[in-house]
Each structure stands twice: as C-alpha cells, then as structure tokens.
Amino acid sequence: MDERPEEGLVEDARRGGREAFAELVRRHERRVHGIVMRMSGNSSDADDLAQEVFLTAWKAIGSFRRGSSFYTWIYRIAVNTSLTFLKKKGREKNRAPFDETIAVAGLSPGGTPSPEGRSDLNELQGKIDEAVAALPPHFRASFALVVDQGLSHADAARVLGCSENTVSWRMHKARKLLQARLKPFLEEARP
C-alpha cells in the first residue's frame, strides 16, 4: 500500500502516474460507490457508475486545482455522473411524484410480520431505503453526502456547488418528506 500523502499522489496522477491514481482509487472507491449506490438505487448500476467516476477523474485530473480537496472533487464527479445517468435513463421523469400522504408500500403497522420474519429494525431500514430512493435527486444527493458520508453542510455545499443554506434547506425538506411517508410505521412499530 502506498503511504504517500494524497497531495503527492494527485500530483503524480496529474503527470500520468497510473500507480498513484490506482492508490487514489483504492482510498476513495468505497465512498464513491456509496454515493452512486444511494443515487442509482441498485448495485449493478452502481458498479458501472463507480468505474465511470474514476475514468472521468483520470481524464479530468489535469483540471484539478492544487490545494483543493481531492475528495470534494471526486464526490462532485460522483454526483454529476449519477445525475447524468438518471437523466439518461429517464427514471426521474417516470418516477411517481413523491407523495408524502401515501405510506410506503408494504407497510403494515400492527399487522402480521413480513414473510421473511425480519426484525422491526431491519424492516424499518428497508422502508427507509425505499423512501430515500424515492426522494427527488437533489434531496437524495444532499442526503447521501450528509447522512451517509457524514459531511458537514459546508463540505456538502462545496461538493454540490451551492450554499450551506441550500444544503440545510434540502436536508430539512428531505427529512420532512421521509418522516411524513414513514410516520405510520414509525408510530405503530415502536416497541
């Protein structure tokens, strides 16, 4: 494993160093995969998208500004790549509008346990995944960065190219939609 600081690896990669770039891939592949997975909603697309992110980064690394944060840059590529993918597939256009008055399909508060016999927590996690996947893409991108990746509003704003206020507002709206959609389950499934 290459122990060099990231700045050195980026500098080598800018000069065409494949080994240096391979190390950058190793350091960031999991987080990049997490973002594109959250955005695309399935692992098959996420695998392809994650590769595309790094190939785009390799082609564009000449434009990377010295002194910037590499992860901010690579996350931005991940979000851009995911949005382009979603647009191409027309998924967002055909997706049913997020209706907070409709509970997530399959929720059966107080009803019989699911056939798989999953625990309440597992079931809740599955429902949350479905609800997050149904969020509008700009809300989902903020959610992926702030909740999944643990970025501050300021860092997420740098990735998304918007203000901290915008990130804060999107997170509020996203959570409002999620809690409204999951409300029946959250209240009834409480132990």
Next chain:
Amino acid sequence: MRCATVRKRLSDDLDGTVPSGRKPRLEAHLRTCASCRGYRQRLDRIQAAVRPPAEPAAESWASFERSVASRLEPRGDEGRGDVGAPFAARRRWAWAAAAVLILAGAGIWYSLRRPVTEPLEVWASFDEAFDPLLGAAEADPELAGRVDREITASIEEMTPASDSDADAAVLLSSDPLFWEGLSDDELRGVVAELETDLGRGGPQ
C-alpha cells in the same frame, strides 16, 4: 419560536449545525409542544435506522480496481475538461427566477407601503362595519371571547413569532447562493408557496 422554525432547526441539529446558544430555546419549545416532540422522535428513529448503502463483497474490490486500471487510456492534455457543479446548467434560470421573485417582493412591499389612495370615508365605513359585532360582543361574553381569540390569532399570523424568526427568514431569502442552488422544481415550489401565502393561488 414557531413549529416550522423548530423543525428546520431539528434537522440542522441532527447534522450538528445548531449553535449551542440556540439549543435552550429549541428545548424550551419541545417541552411545551407535543407535535414537535413527536416530529423529533420520528426524525431520531429515522436517523438511527439509516444504514449505509450496500457495499460489494470485500473480494470484489480487487476486481473493481483491475477493471478501472485496464480502462485508463493514455492521457494527453486533451479531455482535461473542468468538472462543473451539479445542477450548474440551471443556474442561469435560477438567477432569473430569483430576480423575478425579488421584483415581485419589491412590488408587493411598494404596494403595501404606498400612500392609501382610497378616500378616508371608505376606511371609516370599514371600521364602522365592526360596530354591530362589537356591540353584540359586549352583551355576550361567549361571543366576546371568540372575537378576542380571532383578533389575537390574526395578529399572531401577521407578526413573526420572534425577531430571530424574522431574521432567519430575511437571511435565507437574501442569500443569493441559496436561490442559485435551487433546482427548477424547488423554485416552482417556492413560487407556489408564495402565491398561496399571498392569496394569489387557486385553481387555474
């Protein structure tokens, strides 16, 4: 503090962006508002139950890295395009929409502040229209109570609950980057909310 403001701050609090000095007011509101307490409990449950997106099996990463390495093309200076911010293509439209909103706000402000052109007797007769109601209320304690509650509610509706609420709203709307970052859908949502607030919405 209003419930809407509290709920926005509850979200900020989960992300660690509420200054400690503001937390006592937040907690004070929660002690007296069961609805917001329930909202926070639901947010907490969701936050605690969110799991990271599924990761490939550990052995898959080596294959992933080989695949990326095999697809790296020799690189010249060409193709070193800049990486734009997500939603950057919408910025021009966002600025235009923000300008329209600001102009609309200025127009409304001007129309509210300009000298009243109606004759004074119109206002006098409008005021007098309440006289029978107020007269009846004097004789009926129950009616008086209802009138009093209605007037109080109207005043509260028109007045920011606190200076900080008003400040927060002004700060948010005066931040050009906030408007710039919003997508088309979000801007349309804001316009719809404004139209509803101003009573200009309704069935088309």
